[in-house]
Each structure stands twice: as C-alpha cells, then as structure tokens.
Amino acid sequence: MADDERRLLDEAVALLGGHRLAVLTGAGLSTDSGIPDYRGPESVPRSPMTYQQFVGDEALRRRYWARNHVGWRHLRRADPNAGHAAVALLEQRGLLSGLITQNVDRLHSSAGSVNVIDLHGTFDRVVCLQCASTFPRSRIAEILEDLNPGYLERESDAGDVAPDADADVDDTGDFVMAPCPVCGGMLKPDFVYFGENVPKARVADAYAMVDAAGALLVAGSSLTVMSGLRFVRHAFKAGKPVVIINRGRTRGDEFASLKIEAGVSEALSYLARQLPDLPSAEAIIRQGRE
Secondary structure, eight states, X not given: OOHHHHHXXXXXXXXHTTSOEEEEEOGGGSGGGTOOOSSSTTOOOOOOOBHHHHHHOHHHHHHHHHHHHXXXXXXXXXXXXXXXXXXXXXXXXXXXXXXXXXXXXOHHHHHTOOSEEETTEEEEEEEETTTOOEEEHHHHHXXXXXXXXXXXXXXXXXXXXXXXXXXXXXXXXXXXXXXXXXXXXXXXXXXXXXXXXXXXXXXXXXXXXXXXXXXXXXXXXXXXSHHHHXXXXXXXXXXXXXXXXXXXXXXXXXXXXXXXXXXXXHHHHHHHHHSOOOOOHHHHHHHHHO
C-alpha cells in the first residue's frame, strides 16, 4: 500500500471511528473475484440492456438469454475476495447498521454478511413477468441446456462477463429461450435492469439502514446511477460523514467528507483491522456519570 493511501485510510479511521456504519458497495468490489466492472479505469466499454429492450424486442431478449446462459456459470463459480470478507468482519464486530450492495453476484452473502440489502436483486433467481412466479437460476439453466444442447460447449471461449452475467457471445440467433414452467410467460433474471425501478420497499429499507448509521462508507461504486447516489446525498444532507473508496471519479465526490483512490479490497481490509470497537452500553453510561 502506498504511503498516501495509508495516510488517507488513517484519516478515514479517524473520521469513521466511533460510528456505526452503513456500507454501500458496487461492482468495483468484485473485480478481485474476477468479475469485470462497468465503469472502472480498465473496464471494457459496455452498453447494458435496458428493461424496455428486454421486454420489447424478442431478438434482443434471445441475445440476452444466450449470453446470460454462458455468463451465469462464471458468476456462480466466483469466490468472495478479501474485501467481501472485511465487510463481513465489520458486521461481526457490530460496526455496521447494515450493508447495501448494488451487485447481483451474492458474494457478500457467500462471505458471511447477514444484514444485506441486494438493491438490484440477485443473479441466482428468475422471475416470470406474467404470473410473478420465481425460480432458482439453476433450474432454468437445466431447461435451457435441454433446449440448446451443446451450446455451452460451443461457446466455452466467451470473453469478458459483465457484473449482470452478460457474457461476450455473438452466436445467439438460434438460441431457444425458456418459457415460464408455470404459465408459459416471459422469464427475466430477477435483478433490476437499466431503466427499471428498484422496488420501493427495498429502497425504504436501505434509507432506514442509512438513518440508523452514524456514517456512510461507499466502496467500489462510481455512483453513476441514482439508485446508489441517492443514499450518499441522503447521508450528506443529514450531516453524516461520507467516505468513498473508488478508483476514478464518482458522482458522489462532491458529497464526500473523504475520497480515497485505492484498491477496494485492500482498503476495506485495512479499515476492518484498524477501526476501533464501538463503546459498550455500560461504557456509555459510565462516561455519562463521569
């Protein structure tokens, strides 16, 4: 770790110490698990599919399902990294009001985090847009394999896989999509697409998590979309310290008490080691009497 990074992280410890934290994470946290992000300094330019394109264009929907069929295998094999473990440790130490993640890869849960709001949903579930039935992604994978024998083997050399399991696959024109096993309707991965709204109850729970915290720590998010930026603005308006760890500019920089450009996993590991325990209730009462 560079000296200037360590100095900024020590400033973060001084700023965040004594507060219970809400943590907001983005795709930059999962790059060390082999999942490229959308907007990092070294990321490949992408044009993620919008909800409107998915539901309105059968050819684009077929293309997406073909690419997702290849990409989801990559995501399910990814392992949590040191940054995910650090966030889980912060929670185990009682330092978090909770965790809000923009990622759909479920690596926080795999690392042991419990109080997690998957803001954009998860990659391992599929929902029917007609009857609202939900299914494990593994079940739909089996159906897709039966409908498209040999496809996975043929496309085993797919390129990068995006954080939403969208693999770099071009041969998609003959891919057969799976209908809903219940009603025959249109299936969609159960995460929030660009142009689609996060469920209101989920947003309300995330705001409550920020309200219950004394400070907000953002890790690995460019905050380009409002779904994450709104919590930074909310904490800023409430007068709470906001620390952002991200390589490259974010839309929340103007609201940050401190911005740290450093490796996300390494920085979170440092904070998990250096942040002090919160005072116990007995200690608070004792200090008040003194």
